[in-house]
Amino acid sequence: MAIRRQPWAFSSLHLPLATALLFVWMFGWGHAMAHTDTANMTALQKHVSFFDRNKDGIITPSETFEGSVAIGFSVAYAREFASLVHGANGPITSPADAPLPHLSIYIENMYKGMHGSDTGAFDAKGRFVPQKFEEIFIKHAKTRRDGLTHSEVEEMILANRDPLDPESWEGPEIEWGGIYKLARDSDGFLHKDDARGIYDGSVFVKLEEKRASSQGVM
Known part of the structure; x- marks a missing residue:
């Protein structure tokens, strides 16, 4: 379904399934550890690593939520933003042996989440x-x-x-x-x-x- 363009993307991001999965993850699942060579990160990896709050190389939805609130987003927007980002990038950046449901973002593979436009x-x-x-x-x-x-x-x-x-x-x-x-x-x-x-x-x-x-x- 096409998404109607709204001014500055601060319109509501209606992603009920992704939001539900986010909160299941936040209060239910854990995740594995990943290795990230911080000394040799690309700019893109540095761009997202702020949200890796415990610096383990993996960004969970709850970490993106926490980081988004920390920089000034409202709780409601941060929740929907985390849902959108992880729904799109979690499956793409997660290795095959990562714990399901593949909602975490693996910094090492962040280049796979590059988008057009x-x-x-x-x-x-x-x-x-x-x-x-x-x-x-x-x-x-x-x-x-x-x-x-x-x-x-x-x-x-x-x-x-x-x-x-x-x-x-x-x-x-x-x-x-x-x-x-x-x-x-x-x-x-x-x-x-x-x-x-x-x-x-x-x-x-x-x-x-x-x-x-x-x-x-x-």
Whole structure:
């Protein structure tokens, strides 16, 4: 069934089966250990490793939920986001001998979860491609060179859509839309360094620290 495009992907993500499986996993199943060479991670592996809260090389749905709340998503959105991400990437990245129902994401195999309609700043193995990242700002940062407005991020997402792969359209909406909402400044700009941090996961660390600091002040 086609998914109707909604502004910034903060519409409800209706995935009742995946959500049910998520909570069965969170309160029922465990998982095996995996080896990840952190010193030689690709940018894509670094991008997702923030959500590997216990650093065992495997990201469970509950860890994605926890990490999503930690960077500022609401509980409801974090639950649905974790369901979507793990429903799509768990089966793809799980080795054949991994415990069922294959909802955990294995960082070592994260490249298998690459999707279309993206910026090209990850290559096929998940390595960062600086030239493609720079193209984002050369082509779309029209108001100021080191930041993107709401409309410029949307323009970039639309420009990268693969018309032959409509199933890949939702991913960039969720990824870029979510980070824009959390990381934009008071003038509505997503700064270039924060956009760069999407690719190696450093923006997630920054957002978690910002949220923790604001909660500590309150």
